[in-house]
Amino acid sequence: MAGNSFGQVFRITTFGESHGGAVGVVVDGMTPGIELTTEEVQKQLDRRKPGQSSITTPRKEPDTVNILSGIFEGKTTGTPLLMILYNSDFEPEAYVAIKDMFRPGHADFTYLQKYGVRDWRGSGRASGRETAGRVAGGAVARKLLAGRNITVRAHTAKAAGVTCHSYDPEVIEKNPLRACDAEAAKEMEKRVTALKEQDDSAGGMVECRISGVAPGLGEPVFDKLDAELAHAMLSIGAVKGIEFGAGFRVAEMSGSEHNDQMGENGFLTNNAGGIIGGISNGEEIVFRVAVKPTSSIARLQQTVDMEGKTRTIRTEGRHDACICPRIVPVVEAMACLVLEDHFKRQAAMLAT
Amino acid sequence: MAGNSFGQVFRITTFGESHGGAVGVVVDGMTPGIELTTEEVQKQLDRRKPGQSSITTPRKEPDTVNILSGIFEGKTTGTPLLMILYNSDFEPEAYVAIKDMFRPGHADFTYLQKYGVRDWRGSGRASGRETAGRVAGGAVARKLLAGRNITVRAHTAKAAGVTCHSYDPEVIEKNPLRACDAEAAKEMEKRVTALKEQDDSAGGMVECRISGVAPGLGEPVFDKLDAELAHAMLSIGAVKGIEFGAGFRVAEMSGSEHNDQMGENGFLTNNAGGIIGGISNGEEIVFRVAVKPTSSIARLQQTVDMEGKTRTIRTEGRHDACICPRIVPVVEAMACLVLEDHFKRQAAMLAT
Amino acid sequence: MAGNSFGQVFRITTFGESHGGAVGVVVDGMTPGIELTTEEVQKQLDRRKPGQSSITTPRKEPDTVNILSGIFEGKTTGTPLLMILYNSDFEPEAYVAIKDMFRPGHADFTYLQKYGVRDWRGSGRASGRETAGRVAGGAVARKLLAGRNITVRAHTAKAAGVTCHSYDPEVIEKNPLRACDAEAAKEMEKRVTALKEQDDSAGGMVECRISGVAPGLGEPVFDKLDAELAHAMLSIGAVKGIEFGAGFRVAEMSGSEHNDQMGENGFLTNNAGGIIGGISNGEEIVFRVAVKPTSSIARLQQTVDMEGKTRTIRTEGRHDACICPRIVPVVEAMACLVLEDHFKRQAAMLAT
């Protein structure tokens, strides 16, 4: 209800602020008897953590996860997993100077309007640091999906106006943008670095591909698989849009072009992006999300303070020049959470 | 859980199949003491019903709503509203010939995979007819929002490749496409009609604009206002994507271009589309959805039958050449449901 | 949230007022492919309907159920079942004379305080007539439980101060009280009739026995099987208490008396009532509920009117002298709903 939980059967609840005591997650609805190590979770958190390259923030959070419940003798017990990351690299002083101004692009103004109080240390709960809990929870879902032979993999498809033209999954983890095209990656890095040097930042687009989902997954009407994936993705702070399969190109297409016809070996095309009527059709599930440029830039911008007076602001500090590579594991985590939840819901409905 | 309910406090549950006994909705969480007439609900249903123009299906459902509970002496009592529309223009025979084939673009195949049974009369539960319940529920939410001085208005922004270039709210209900640009509307109609004559159909894009929402609405983290609007919109059968404000253009923008700076009279731009950090910022809320071309076309297409053998199919019957104008009231209804639910959730959190 | 839905996976939403257009239920989360006839549902409704004997209300509702969605060719499709009973024997005039007074024992006063409006026709939504939707939904759950070899059977264990001393399931449906002891039943009937002739009514106690549940059903902590059964039972208007197994006698017992020891053939006793730590232990599940005397009595009582002035009232009309026999099928229905929901939740958790 208050928006800090996600999923219905396989359900996570996250907590924590950027500069409070800790961030983390409770995972409820976990399958018992599953071998789970801290390392498996840490591995995904390491893909999300700051300081991975020159284009991501140098904040130095080790982001070490502690699993304090729900595991016994190396296996899950079916009771809630508490996974917690204590905050260490506090630097709230950096925010003191601007604590009475609203940073453009940030949720400072809207949170104050909603809650009537403002945690000015970093972005408080609105910080991207909150996604650590999602990634930890997603790592657990990913483990369960691996047992179903499902692979969830995202990459940066576009950044700073540069588009990938080929798809090579091998290169994704080998370039700082997590782009799927080694050539484009170099150009992206160049342009993002140039923007950074101009005290600016870059937007982009992340694509996610999910393989191994058999036909029949998803609920009808309101909880369509694509509706819940859209919910999951738009809940990521920087995401401003999502499209499945042919996406917004459908506005130029006719039915005869768009319909995926069928043959004896399945669908002849995949304009639907693997989902029809909200239910998986057995093809690869493909969607793309629009990622806005990092709001924190060192460039002077106009804003107002808490008295409503016009001021200028420069958001100094430690920021990502392009957030796409760090969004990639978050997109994957959220997709994993949606899928595992739907598998469990499907089992519930069919149970006799 | 099984996907037929939407909303948390202001919550609808829809029921009914295209060719079963009835379709409709139960609205729970209704404010008591609100004057509500059948006419107010009927008015929105009339905007959704078939047979409004040459480009929409000639199926003749009067779509007359009956409110059987939750109202006493003209006012809501706070108990559930049951709103029901009995089906009348059955024509299941039209479907007998193709009942063992999967219609391309339709959910025939995926529903069978999910449930193991197939209701071949029309699309059963997957039919667009299901949205009548949403529109009825949305009409009630709209009434409550009117009391908050909020206006929710959608239009076709693009269809059959033709884009609107001006925004005139007065013309929307006066052209068969519900386009916002009278000139473009004519061209759209021409092209949609041409496609129809070729036994084909047209996709498009619908835009929704919401005014009057004060800053501070929306939940943090997972239930961001944009995340729930995305969930709502992607739950509409034909919708394949959504974007807010600058949308997918963010991939080409820099932070200094995208950030909405502030002045003494509010934000200087609205790239965010009225929502920052998942919470309304007081600007107009603007989003666009991608609408796929109607799947039912009279043109021959390749498919397989229930034995997996390749066949050809022609989806005769009564279909919409472009579904955009009938999606418009559904988009509005879903947006109304999301907003009213969030207002009630906000009141709950703040209650002392 | 607003209290008109029950269950998490197998979920019902009821609607309707005593003297409105209809009462009924939407069942969501239904297993597809199950043969289901209107007769199976009607059979349970007939056990609940008024006019079955001299000690129950003579209101003449045929209580004929109509299933308008969710079934195709005699089988469930997995989509929502709408089951509706149109109201016919309206007699709201009976209530006009007392519409500005609060009937003692009824929810007139509390509903007005909550909602600010009052539906004075019968008890509106607070009427026992609302339970028809529960019984219809429960009949569907019962069908699924039968496939799991589970039997849910309730009876009147006490009424008007008379206690059953033997348990013979064969006699339950053969006496107007639905008592489990033929001798006691006669005495109960005598005393209830005597109270009725004095313009009074009788309270009682209903016991429910559930057999066939294997060990392992129920969720830990908050959703213990007994906690959810308690929730279900106390949601029935006339129920004022519940106890499992040894129940309130535990206050006089020591641990060595109360603990159910185990042997090679299972538990040696069943003080726990079949549930330990919120989870079924394989023994018969046994609980009892306290049923208050019918509030509507023709005897003069003191009350106040809507202006707060003291008045006297006589609740004439058509009422049950003892509601126990009609509570029996409602108790069974609610128990069926809880069990089926927990089976589906268990399947979800274990799904891999």
Next chain:
Amino acid sequence: MAGNSFGQVFRITTFGESHGGAVGVVVDGMTPGIELTTEEVQKQLDRRKPGQSSITTPRKEPDTVNILSGIFEGKTTGTPLLMILYNSDFEPEAYVAIKDMFRPGHADFTYLQKYGVRDWRGSGRASGRETAGRVAGGAVARKLLAGRNITVRAHTAKAAGVTCHSYDPEVIEKNPLRACDAEAAKEMEKRVTALKEQDDSAGGMVECRISGVAPGLGEPVFDKLDAELAHAMLSIGAVKGIEFGAGFRVAEMSGSEHNDQMGENGFLTNNAGGIIGGISNGEEIVFRVAVKPTSSIARLQQTVDMEGKTRTIRTEGRHDACICPRIVPVVEAMACLVLEDHFKRQAAMLAT
């Protein structure tokens, strides 16, 4: 869904096992801007913690709470509160000897049947230690209720067969049983001590009284205030029954005896226990719960081991001879959670 969360708007999720890393709670839906200190929460935890007297377990957990999120500058921010208690006094060795046997009265057998795995350290998640999270969450709800002038107070009304005959709130916290009658308390203590010396334990009954709730609180139909209180109470491990107001005595009462008549100053009696039709009527809310004798006793009992062979067992260790005094703060905490949740739900429904 998996049973580790409670409440709809004001919602807690608890985690942790008896001998794992920590136990605790996430509170979501918190009102922002409320002053909250660790001491306020600690105060309630101290009432629940072990080692308070000779009749409670000597396990030495300091039970120090840490609040790691949701508070800034001494006030709540409206984001989730994480409250955590690290486990310190591990003594799992005590359980090694009996780890392959099922302790009578404990959930060892049922948890193994449900999950297929067994955490044999203490009772794992089924331990009463889990209630620490409830008490911490309840302390926050209690703070909000204090602002509404509501008092929630429970006491031991009966233990080891001894009943309280007077009600003096002043003595409750001054005797080891938390009884409300100083004389009875002495007798209770004597008898419980005698049972303890015989390696046995005592059951009892706890009563809760809630004052200050205005008429109109509670949801109709399924989420009646008494139904949710029953759910809350039966979710406490040792509770086997609940009754409101006249409770099970209704089985001997007639309608004219039971109905609470009204006068100009309110109800003349309170047989209803403050709730009619599931909604508060403005009178004191009164209910009693049956508390089973502690299952862990040092006396020899018969059981089976994991191979199903008959064995004898003696549950040595550190146990409560009567759990009633430690259940008292848990009953209060759960009642506070239910009430605050309903206040917030009521505000949501009425919001315009």
